[in-house]
Amino acid sequence: MIHSLPAETVLDAREQAERTTRVLFVLILIIYAVFFNLIFAVVLACLGKHFFFFVVKKFWLFNTIATAVAFFTGVVHFLLARKRSLNEILNQLGAISSDKSDEYHKVFINIVHEAEAATGIRPILPVVIPSAGCNAFSVEDGFHSSAIGVTEGTLARLDRSELTAVVSHEAAHLVSGDSRLATTVSNILGIFDRLRSLFTKSKLWQVLSRTKASVFLILARPFLWFLATLGRFITNFIYMAISRKREFLADANAVDMCKDPLSFAEALYKISQRYRGSFDVPKGFASLFILTPQISRLDEERGFFANLFSTHPPVADRLKKLMTWAKTDVITIKRDLKNVSTVGIEKNLIETKEESPKFFAHIKEKWEGPFTPLQILALDTIKPSTFVCSVNDDKIVRAGDDELLLQLFIKRMSSVVSQNRCPRCNVPLVEMPYEGTFTLHCNFCAGDLLKYGVLEKVIARKDKGFSAGEIENVKTWRKLQRVNIPVIDNFPNIRCPICNTQMAMVFHSMLTGVIIDRCLNKNCRAVWCAGGELEKIQILVEEAEKAAAVK
Amino acid sequence: MMWFFLIVLASVVLYVVSIYNKLIRYRVESENSWSQIDVQLKRRHDLIPNLVETVKGYMQFEKDTLTKVMDARAKATGSGDMQSRMKAEGEISGLLGRLMAIWENYPDLKANKNAMQLQEELTTTENRIGYTRGHYNDVIANYNALIEQFPSNHVSRMFGPFQKKVFFEIPEVEKEVPKVKF
Numbered sequence: 001m002i003h004s005l006p007a008e009t010v011l012d013a014r015e016q017a018e019r020t021t022r023v024l025f026v027l028i029l030i031i032y033a034v035f036f037n038l039i040f041a042v043v044l045a046c047l048g049k050h051f052f053f054f055v056v057k058k059f060w061l062f063n064t065i066a067t068a069v070a071f072f073t074g075v076v077h078f079l080l081a082r083k084r085s086l087n088e089i090l091n092q093l094g095a096i097s098s099d100k101s102d103e104y105h106k107v108f109i110n111i112v113h114e115a116e117a118a119t120g121i122r123p124i125l126p127v128v129i130p131s132a133g134c135n136a137f138s139v140e141d142g143f144h145s146s147a148i149g150v151t152e153g154t155l156a157r158l159d160r161s162e163l164t165a166v167v168s169h170e171a172a173h174l175v176s177g178d179s180r181l182a183t184t185v186s187n188i189l190g191i192f193d194r195l196r197s198l199f200t201k202s203k204l205w206q207v208l209s210r211t212k213a214s215v216f217l218i219l220a221r222p223f224l225w226f227l228a229t230l231g232r233f234i235t236n237f238i239y240m241a242i243s244r245k246r247e248f249l250a251d252a253n254a255v256d257m258c259k260d261p262l263s264f265a266e267a268l269y270k271i272s273q274r275y276r277g278s279f280d281v282p283k284g285f286a287s288l289f290i291l292t293p294q295i296s297r298l299d300e301e302r303g304f305f306a307n308l309f310s311t312h313p314p315v316a317d318r319l320k321k322l323m324t325w326a327k328t329d330v331i332t333i334k335r336d337l338k339n340v341s342t343v344g345i346e347k348n349l350i351e352t353k354e355e356s357p358k359f360f361a362h363i364k365e366k367w368e369g370p371f372t373p374l375q376i377l378a379l380d381t382i383k384p385s386t387f388v389c390s391v392n393d394d395k396i397v398r399a400g401d402d403e404l405l406l407q408l409f410i411k412r413m414s415s416v417v418s419q420n421r422c423p424r425c426n427v428p429l430v431e432m433p434y435e436g437t438f439t440l441h442c443n444f445c446a447g448d449l450l451k452y453g454v455l456e457k458v459i460a461r462k463d464k465g466f467s468a469g470e471i472e473n474v475k476t477w478r479k480l481q482r483v484n485i486p487v488i489d490n491f492p493n494i495r496c497p498i499c500n501t502q503m504a505m506v507f508h509s510m511l512t513g514v515i516i517d518r519c520l521n522k523n524c525r526a527v528w529c530a531g532g533e534l535e536k537i538q539i540l541v542e543e544a545e546k547a548a549a550v551k
Numbered sequence: 552m553m554w555f556f557l558i559v560l561a562s563v564v565l566y567v568v569s570i571y572n573k574l575i576r577y578r579v580e581s582e583n584s585w586s587q588i589d590v591q592l593k594r595r596h597d598l599i600p601n602l603v604e605t606v607k608g609y610m611q612f613e614k615d616t617l618t619k620v621m622d623a624r625a626k627a628t629g630s631g632d633m634q635s636r637m638k639a640e641g642e643i644s645g646l647l648g649r650l651m652a653i654w655e656n657y658p659d660l661k662a663n664k665n666a667m668q669l670q671e672e673l674t675t676t677e678n679r680i681g682y683t684r685g686h687y688n689d690v691i692a693n694y695n696a697l698i699e700q701f702p703s704n705h706v707s708r709m710f711g712p713f714q715k716k717v718f719f720e721i722p723e724v725e726k727e728v729p730k731v732k733f
Contacts, residue, residue: 002678107671110671110674113675113679114678117678117679117682118682160671
């Protein structure tokens, strides 16, 4: 359960965040004032010698105009940075809304609702980044809309109490105004970046440099670029100077909220094992995350420079503090986590595959088949009135009279059979529960259609166990594939069953070497895995993880 | 002098009106808060039969607890009196807390997906009851204090049926730490 923070703690933290925001605002105004005065001088120089000397005489008047324009632009810049909408930020981070029908997402949604009740911030949007890596973040935009997000990897690897601790940490950032400050800073940095690029590759600049004032421009250009860079540097510098302290503070507040330092320490340890390089984060957004997703040597360093130039304190230091509160050490945490993970993987290994009965069906004056019950579920041409004949006893009955098939027809009515058709066999795909989520499965070719984000969920989760034989087969397949590199053009390209866009055949990754079909439509991005490919990817990723853990 | 009396009288009337409005506000707020608790309690009542049905096969040694949970649920849903209902609800909270604590001792139960989903639903419902209960008790504390304090107690007695409300308290059963045998 997440508890509320004391009012004084919240007020102190909010006040500090507001103070930093004010400092940033003044900084932006100063930078713009210098910047606009220079621009003004360059423009006047372009207008000609006489006009320039006239302006020099009335220097103070023109200086005041330039400064006023600068202040106005600075205020607009700042307001724009504050008023960027939540959806825009979430789109940039690649986060999507959580799915209520997904088992793992449901737990996360419940915990975020508890955080809403504890913090009084309503609503907090629970979002997910489809990545097998581990991380978590919180965002608050200028309109006070908030979101807490996690990656699929975090959901798959953390238990409820650990996830509660992570959500508490993010909720602590929201309550103390850190998330809003981080969002503002990242937006300010983004605008400075755009200004810098204006002075390096802009076409407008090339046109201007052909005018009379090219001499002035040659002199001013590096100076303006330097000014934008300086603005970016100082903004970053101010933010980073406080960012590390804020992370420690959020850790302490999270422990206060969830009252479970051990779970938080375990969660942070798990995330620290696989948090980097798993997904792209735009520049300036790294500070929103519980552990920085970008690779930086300084993050794990200590000392003066590290304190000034990195957004997050070293994980080791954070863990050390948490472990002191939890009265434990890293060795105990590692041992406990090892025991839990083996139990989780082994529990599902006892799986028996029963041989299902097969039926011939009388379709369009012809006996066809034999079909398994699952294939009959997908075939809409077989209705309860169709005659079927079991392979085992040669008895001809109507399909609706068979008890097993009757259950399937009831299932078909409850819309388990989707509207989308298999791109290879052209039969309706059936919604199948898999690893706590759903895939659209073809009961004929055993292929799976995975909507955007589902493949990452499946890879991150380990509910389904694989037998030693299955693992060995896949390993052998991979070894052979390394010798005989597959020729992709052997297969005809297929169209996406959801949006009918052309699908492209791509390697899933260098690690697995499995060829999958990915929809080229940016709004769809569904994936088609032929029969057995999904399991191959899962086995190869899990085996690679096991090998890495042993090392 | 006349003006002085008029000002005093107007101040007294204003004070009485403000106290009366405060009492009404707290009463409405407490009713609203209770309705929020009620939603969660109903959700819990719906979950309990499914939970008992799912876990009874696994928790052979906890049959007594499961029977007590069902009895308390029957008491809570059947009683019209607020005080006895709250007592029964408290009893359910205590017994469910005990069940959740010993859940870890049954690995087979942890492998059952349906049971795990029910556990998640119950955990989140209990947490939500916790939040709403906290808010309800805060409102009731203010409301009761206003009814008892001088001079607002006279206002409450003069202008209507303002009666003290019962706190939704954490029962003794819930405070008990479950004994786990190894």
